[in-house]
Amino acid sequence: MPVHADQKSAAVPSFTCENLQVTLVGAAGANVILDGIDLTVARGEFVSVLGPSGSGKTTLLRVLGGLQEKSGGTVRSADAPVEGPPADVVTVFQDYSHSLLPWRSVRRNVALGIESKLTKPECAERVAEALTMVGLQESADEYPWRLSGGMQQRVQIARALAMRPSVLLMDEPFGALDAMTKASLQDQLQRVQELTGTTVVFVTHDIEEAVYLSHRVLVLEGRPAHVGLDLAIGLPSPRDQITTKESPEYLALRHRVYEAMGHGKRHA
Ligand SMILES: Nc1ncnc2c1ncn2[C@@H]1O[C@H](COP(=O)(O)OP(=O)(O)OP(=O)(O)O)[C@@H](O)[C@H]1O
Ligand SMILES: [Mg+2]
Incomplete structure (x- = not known):
């Protein structure tokens, strides 16, 4: 299978935020949600973002994806300022049920982002490849409403992969799934990420999942939020649901993140 990672210099980071500030207007007026965020995400890196509910994880993802304006500092994607959604950055949201079109087959849902840009044979090839990556090649002619929740989420992920993005921004993509489906999708995502070298910024509430x-776990803390913990996860790959999670290194890292999350809550 082809390697999708973009061909630009590996030295250019995927994202750089310097002293990023984001202010949102609520019922009580303007709120500074994120402040003093300094962050560099390398190409091909898998970075998870944790933090208490309401701390600003989705907001940070929206800023990286060019869907939310900042109120201060800088955000750069592939060394260009982010002003609107960057072309090769694709966002996958938690709520798959609203992102799939019920009147289109799985194959045609996956084609949505590329059908106007490629010839029919190219598009068919990309769709088949993406469906194979998420193990849904047998369901290409089904309709989304006939699929389980986990399968529908895989369709959304296949659609994102078919676009061959340099960057996937994922907001709690497995949040609504049962434990077994979640574990299986984690392993599929891990495999695809290694295969394609796609940069992934992954928002989750699940410390074990992160x-x-x-490769790295960030914990947002404080109000306004900043990066309270930036922890390298040096566990060997490929990872395994049983052996990795039993290793002393995994348990020590999980311990560090739990402590950081507790700290975040006390100061929330
Ligand atoms: N569109 C909006 N307008 C005004 N305020 C908003 C908006 N969206 C979010 N907020 C506020 O910004 C803060 C951060 O919200 P955000 O959705 O980024 O948090 P989160 O960390 O993703 O939370 P969760 O874990 O519950 O998804 C919250 O206090 C929220 O009330
Ligand atoms: Mg959120």
């Missing part, structure tokens, strides 16, 4: 999947 440590298991990532």
Whole structure:
């Protein structure tokens, strides 16, 4: 299978935020949600973002994806300022049920982002490849409403992969799934990420999931939020749901993140 990672210099980071500030207007007026965020995400890196509910994880993802304006500092994607959604950055949201079109087959849902840009044979090839990556090649002619929740989420992920993005921004993509489906999708995502070298920024509430999947875990803390913990996860790959999670290194890292999350809550 082809390697999707973009061909630009590996030395250019995927994202750089310097002293990023984001202010949102609520019922009580303007709120500074994120402040003093300094962050560099390398190409091909898998970075998870944790933090208490309401701390600003989705907001940070939206800023990286060019869907939310900042109020201060800088955000750069592939060394260019982010002003609107960057072309090769794709966002996967938690709520798959609203992102799939019920009147289109799985194959045609996966084609949505590329059908106007490629010839029919190219598009068919990309769709087949993406469906194979997420193990849904047998369901290409089904309709989304006939699939389980986990399968529908895989369709959304296949659609993102078919676009061959340099960067996947994922907001709690497995949050609504049962434990077994979640574990299986974690392993599929991990495999695809290694194969394609796609940069992934992954928002989750699940500490185990973050440590298991990532090269790096960030914990947002405080109000306004800043990066309270930036922890390298040096676990060997490929990872395994049983042996990795039993290793002393995994348990020590999980411990560090739990402590950081507790600290975040006390100061929330
Ligand atoms: N569109 C909006 N307008 C005004 N305030 C908002 C908006 N969206 C979010 N907020 C506020 O910004 C803060 C951060 O919200 P955000 O959705 O980024 O948090 P989160 O960390 O993703 O939370 P969760 O874990 O519950 O998804 C919250 O205090 C929220 O009330
Ligand atoms: Mg959120």
